[in-house]
Amino acid sequence: MLGEPRGSLIVVCGCPGTGKTVYCATVAYSLVSEGKKCVYVSFIEDKDYFFRNMKNFGMDFKKMEEEDRFLFLDIVSPGEAGLQAVTNNILEAIERLNAEMVVVDSFSALEMAFPKKSDVRVFLHHIFSRVVRRMDCTSYVVVEGEEVTTAMPSYIADAVVLLKTRPIEGGRVLREFHIVKTRWGEKDFSPKLFTLHQGFKTFKSYRFVEPRERKRFEPIPDTNDRFSSGVNGLDKILGGGYPKGSVVLWDVGENVPLHAFAPFIIATECNFINQGRLVVVLPTKGVDATFKKKLHEGHIDKEAYGRNLFIVQYTVSVEKLEPYMIEFDPNIEMLQERISSFITHRKREIGEPILVVVGWDMLEHVYDPKGLTQIFNFFVIETKTRGDLMLVVTKPDVKQIETLKDIADVHIKLRMFEGNLVLYCEKPYTQPYIVDFDTDKGFRIPKPIPVK
Structure with a gap:
């Protein structure tokens, strides 16, 4: 979480494979674990695949669904349903669950499903900047690519998060978390490294911390070789x-x-x-x-x-x-x-x-x-x-x-x-x-x- 007020719109952008879905799922799982409710709308993955994949990161969304705290909307063919039907499905799900958070993954997939891009932008502006905010529901929207302004006007979002990979020597990569924009309070905009090991986790800068009390080191046995x-x-x-x-x-x-x-x-x-x-x-x-x-x-x-x-x-x-x-x-x-x-x-x-x-x-x-x-x-x-x-x-x-x-x-x-x-x-x-x-x-x- 970014410490955002309820009803905020957060855009999560990045190239494929940078961890956008895992990031949004981690935020959602954290909120649901605190007793809140969330709707996850996916235009790219079906529910079974999402549940299995997130279980690998230590997140049991199936259990959350059984407890009526989480609802997964599987809309992998939005073009067939039509834009108005998609809008109604999302709003009905939020109202039915009384959700405090909704994730749309991804806006880019929704854009590809409809020929008139302007209609999709109107949909986005309508559903998130008006309807969802009135319902006091925080929204996370996934956008493919690093230039969020090419997919959606930046003024709509209250915060923009960018996930990137950073090449280092020997073909290795690090993962970087950037806060590009936020409309509330002073924020640290310096990049932070993160991992997807056992879920999304960012790291604070290294600092020296001495143990409260030094204790004898307990040796670890060797192996044969x-x-x-x-x-x-x-x-x-x-x-x-x-x-x-x-x-x-x-x-x-x-x-x-x-x-x-x-x-x-x-x-x-x-x-x-x-x-x-x-x-x-x-x-x-x-x-x-x-x-x-x-x-x-x-x-x-x-x-x-x-x-x-x-x-x-x-x-x-x-x-x-x-x-x-x-x-x-x-x-x-x-x-x-x-x-x-x-x-x-x-x-x-x-x-x-x-x-x-x-x-x-x-x-x-x-x-x-x-x-x-x-x-x-x-x-x-x-x-x-x-x-x-x-x-x-x-x-x-x-x-x-x-x-x-x-x-x-x-x-x-x-x-x-x-x-x-x-x-x-x-x-x-x-x-x-x-x-x-x-x-x-x-x-x-x-x-x-x-x-x-």
């Missing part, structure tokens, strides 16, 4: 989680803040740590060991610092190294030897898989490319040989991104579109997901929602 990412939704996208012995590239785009992508990484780290495994972190730019430690506080046991979690301290911002810190060495070969011997020793002690998290932008900042590539290849081979896991996080200014893409077994991208965090994979190829967050369990759990 995959490590859980710690995020159920991501595991499902990846076919069960990260393959064991794999290198995962987290390709973070412009304007994606740390607190937007960090929960994915922290979830995997906590999932390892709380199963008694070892995690070694080489942080990204702007994150030192002390700050990284704070990101885990409350989610892992205090004893895990210096036992299961170790972080390279690049800066000299601390007077002395804490037990969980690994001292930085400007000589990359020395740092490699230090980390490698440390991992080998700990692996021998605990006998569990190891997670290495690499902030590539920081490594590029402090080391020359040739030596960095050589050392990285060494750790990749070690990861695959031992059956461990490596997460590599990159930012837009990373120079060796193409090399990393080639090496990675899994390639995940995070981007911002219209203020929303969007995730999609190149390896394996996936469609886009809009990322929401759930804080009910004391942890910012990412919830990827498919764009369908």
Whole structure:
């Protein structure tokens, strides 16, 4: 709903397949669920098909019809009935049900059924701007195409909604919801992303929300050949989680803040740590060991610092190294030897898989490319040989991104579109997901929602 007054006329326009019918059906179902009544007039679908299709989106209109709260008018051949008969059928249905909402889907189909387009426009003006408003019945009218003024004078409508698809890389598309016009109050006219997954849903712009109380992260068990990412939704996208012995590239785009992508990484780290495994972190730019430690506080046991979690301290911002810190060495070969011997020793002690998290932008900042590539290849081979896991996080200014893409077994991208965090994979190829967050369990759990 747009918050419109009763008796308003809302035009819903868009090209075929943009979700106009699902949008109108979702608004109708929401109102009927609140105890109101609705008439749905369709010139393009019969009732059985509509009921079956909407049931797939979680809307049981058949039940609503049985309870006399919903009436579906199936007028798939309006030309045979005649314009006056169509008008009478709609008005009689509204009066009989005492409906508070009517949907006409679609005006464009009605136009095609009658040769004199001017008659159809007169019909529209008469039935909606006069009769229906007197009955205090809100009207939603579907129009095919993005130029609503070519089908109907824009001054008749109180609000105009436009649904569009937006192509992004790799043949993927996002769905956009635009409010083009409204006659009541101040409205936000910026586009909003939406999904048709389980019905029509728009998304608010991403914002950081901290859990009221941080709680220990409950680990998710692995499968035989995959490590859980710690995020159920991501595991499902990846076919069960990260393959064991794999290198995962987290390709973070412009304007994606740390607190937007960090929960994915922290979830995997906590999932390892709380199963008694070892995690070694080489942080990204702007994150030192002390700050990284704070990101885990409350989610892992205090004893895990210096036992299961170790972080390279690049800066000299601390007077002395804490037990969980690994001292930085400007000589990359020395740092490699230090980390490698440390991992080998700990692996021998605990006998569990190891997670290495690499902030590539920081490594590029402090080391020359040739030596960095050589050392990285060494750790990749070690990861695959031992059956461990490596997460590599990159930012837009990373120079060796193409090399990393080639090496990675899994390639995940995070981007911002219209203020929303969007995730999609190149390896394996996936469609886009809009990322929401759930804080009910004391942890910012990412919830990827498919764009369908």
